[in-house]
Amino acid sequence: xxxxxxxxxxxVQAGGSLRLSCAASGRTFSSxxxxxxxxxxxxxxxxxxxxxPSGDSTLYADAVKGRFTxxxxxxxxxxxxxxxxxxxxxxxxxxCAASLGGTWSRLRSSILYAYWGQGTQxxxxx
Numbered sequence: 857x858x859x860x861x862x863x864x865x866x867x868v869q870a871g872g873s874l875r876l877s878c879a880a881s882g883r884t885f886s887s888x889x890x891x892x893x894x895x896x897x898x899x900x901x902x903x904x905x906x907x908x909p910s911g912d913s914t915l916y917a918d919a920v921k922g923r924f925t926x927x928x929x930x931x932x933x934x935x936x937x938x939x940x941x942x943x944x945x946x947x948x949x950x951x952c953a954a955s956l957g958g959t960w961s962r963l964r965s966s967i968l969y970a971y972w973g974q975g976t977q978x979x980x981x982x
Contacts, residue, residue, distance in 0.1 A: 865976030878952030
């Protein structure tokens with residue numbers, strides 16, 4: 857079992873930056889693929905980024921590629937999402953999630969993630 861707690865959300869102007877953190881509990885953190893998803897009001901939960909258990913491989917949604925960076929520190933059992941050049945359309949609740957893995961390209965799908973945090977609000981003003 858993995859418990860996840862996100863932090864770092866807030867209000868930022870367009871063009872600004874935020875760094876989200878996801879603190880995990882559990883001894884097997886380094887076995888999980890970690891992902892970030894987001895959900896805007898009235899919309900489905902969308903994939904943002906994923907990082908492999910070792911941190912060597914990453915996957916991004918086209919909408920954030922080049923602006924967001926996912927990383928992890930297995931010693932601190934924490935996953936990060938550095939968000940730069942933020943846009944109003946990035947406004948959403950951001951969720952951290954853990955997956956025991958699967959075909960790498962399919963890790964864009966939320967159904968592969970067994971554990972979820974409670975979410976942190978990110979609001980980007982224009």
